Amino acid sequence: MDELLPKTESTSSEKATLCDVTVIGGGLAGKAASLQLAKAGLRVICIEPEESLRQPVGESLDWSAPDLLSALGLPMNDLISAQMATWKRHVTVRLRDGTSAHYIPSAWLAGSPFRVELRTLHVDRLRLDRELLKMTIGSGVKLVRDKVVGVERKRRNIASVRTAGGARFSSPWFIDASGFTTCLLAREFNLPAIHSGPVKVAMWNYFPVSESIEGTTLYLDPMPAEYLEWIWEIPVSTDMVSVGYITTGAAIKAKRERGSPVEDIFRQQLMKFPRFDPLLREGVLSPTNVTSFRSRVQIGVAGPNWLIAGEAAAMVDPITANGVTAALRHAAEASSLILKYRSQGQLPLGARVSYSSRILQMAKFFNGGIEKIVYEPPVRNRIGVQRSGTVYTSPAWSMNVVYARMKPRGIVATFLLGLFLGVFRASAWILYQFCKRLAPAVGPA
Numbered sequence: 001m002d003e004l005l006p007k008t009e010s011t012s013s014e015k016a017t018l019c020d021v022t023v024i025g026g027g028l029a030g031k032a033a034s035l036q037l038a039k040a041g042l043r044v045i046c047i048e049p050e051e052s053l054r055q056p057v058g059e060s061l062d063w064s065a066p067d068l069l070s071a072l073g074l075p076m077n078d079l080i081s082a083q084m085a086t087w088k089r090h091v092t093v094r095l096r097d098g099t100s101a102h103y104i105p106s107a108w109l110a111g112s113p114f115r116v117e118l119r120t121l122h123v124d125r126l127r128l129d130r131e132l133l134k135m136t137i138g139s140g141v142k143l144v145r146d147k148v149v150g151v152e153r154k155r156r157n158i159a160s161v162r163t164a165g166g167a168r169f170s171s172p173w174f175i176d177a178s179g180f181t182t183c184l185l186a187r188e189f190n191l192p193a194i195h196s197g198p199v200k201v202a203m204w205n206y207f208p209v210s211e212s213i214e215g216t217t218l219y220l221d222p223m224p225a226e227y228l229e230w231i232w233e234i235p236v237s238t239d240m241v242s243v244g245y246i247t248t249g250a251a252i253k254a255k256r257e258r259g260s261p262v263e264d265i266f267r268q269q270l271m272k273f274p275r276f277d278p279l280l281r282e283g284v285l286s287p288t289n290v291t292s293f294r295s296r297v298q299i300g301v302a303g304p305n306w307l308i309a310g311e312a313a314a315m316v317d318p319i320t321a322n323g324v325t326a327a328l329r330h331a332a333e334a335s336s337l338i339l340k341y342r343s344q345g346q347l348p349l350g351a352r353v354s355y356s357s358r359i360l361q362m363a364k365f366f367n368g369g370i371e372k373i374v375y376e377p378p379v380r381n382r383i384g385v386q387r388s389g390t391v392y393t394s395p396a397w398s399m400n401v402v403y404a405r406m407k408p409r410g411i412v413a414t415f416l417l418g419l420f421l422g423v424f425r426a427s428a429w430i431l432y433q434f435c436k437r438l439a440p441a442v443g444p445a
């Protein structure tokens, strides 16, 4: 891995370092927020403990992500020509029995009045994150290599943060983009969370390919009585695919207790699909990456002078391909709220409530929908896994487009968005309950 983060001077000092905004975490959300605030003329400090870029994940983008990247100065065509991305025009689901289904945004969406861009991207995250880091530093953001370990506050107002290196950073505004494992401010303020589904484990690796492929492919072998597990294949460049396997933490624990190493579990899963035979023969490019997570969303992710963004606010299930869109959207909205209310010194209650509500509603919609319609057996047993895919993707893809067009910001627009999402969530719930009642104990997948 490249040594990408510049070394910073020792930060040990009793006196606080002052700036306009302190951003905790230099992942995708942290870099995006820092860049936008620095471009608007604010003095930004971004605190990130990792010395080099870890292998980031989040490579298959939703249709709304390209506009958000473009707003940061990374338009789609530039990403393609710099070989940081490949086109994604559709998603394919392949079952173990050889059948497949394609999910493609309808062509009429490209026409008037919708004018939806029917292409999105797969990204090489190491290269994309490296470029974003360069832009962030170039915009004047001071990157500090340290870890935030404490928060000094008066009630719900944050005064400063302390780091493992013994430094203090004080600013009128703070953004927490510390990711789903740290969730710094959610822990500090004991924020409640809504969880969806079980703990899951993801293992993934990269394979060289001689022929470039187009679109994201999901490989499924749905067991009628069991929770769904799946494999992704994402062409992150013309000569490399990312391949990942996601299942429940309980399933991995059982396999590990039987003595299977991660590499074997990963390999055995891939061997179920002939597509991976040649890739496995060629061999992987590095040791297999592993992470565990649980889909969830925090409630109340904004305070008087702080906002939480990215996975620190909401962990959206990877199968929805919505994490990057969510992280960039949170970063854009959090930065613009700080710019808007900067002179007042704090966020009005309405702005806090509507920011938190948008994050809550969207995450509940994606996580609740995918769990009920695709992961859990009742609906997919009753209508079949391919139709479950259609039932999930139609509202999910449209919702992101609606959000991008509607740009809900104020209380009224946020309330309307919540109503709209509530109708979809209620429909998914009714469908789930209906199928659960009707479904035989074990039916066709």
Ligand SMILES: Cc1cc2nc3c(=O)[nH]c(=O)nc-3n(C[C@H](O)[C@H](O)[C@H](O)COP(=O)(O)OP(=O)(O)OC[C@H]3O[C@@H](n4cnc5c(N)ncnc54)[C@H](O)[C@@H]3O)c2cc1C
Residues within 6 Å of the ligand: 024, 025, 026, 027, 028, 029, 030, 047, 048, 049, 050, 056, 057, 058, 059, 060, 061, 062, 146, 147, 148, 149, 177, 178, 179, 180, 182, 184, 202, 291, 293, 309, 310, 311, 312, 318, 321, 322, 323, 324, 325, 327
């Ligand atoms: C297995 C998997 C597959 C995924 N696939 C997709 C996909 O195909 N498409 C998609 O859109 N999304 C996907 N996602 C989601 C996507 O990866 C994330 O939404 C996105 O990268 C989150 O960025 P973030 O900045 O919020 O968090 P992170 O990238 O985790 O960044 C958080 C940063 O905070 C730093 N930090 C942590 N603690 C501290 C501290 N105490 N002080 C200072 N800094 C700290 C960390 O070092 C890290 O750099 C996937 C996620 C997973 C887990």
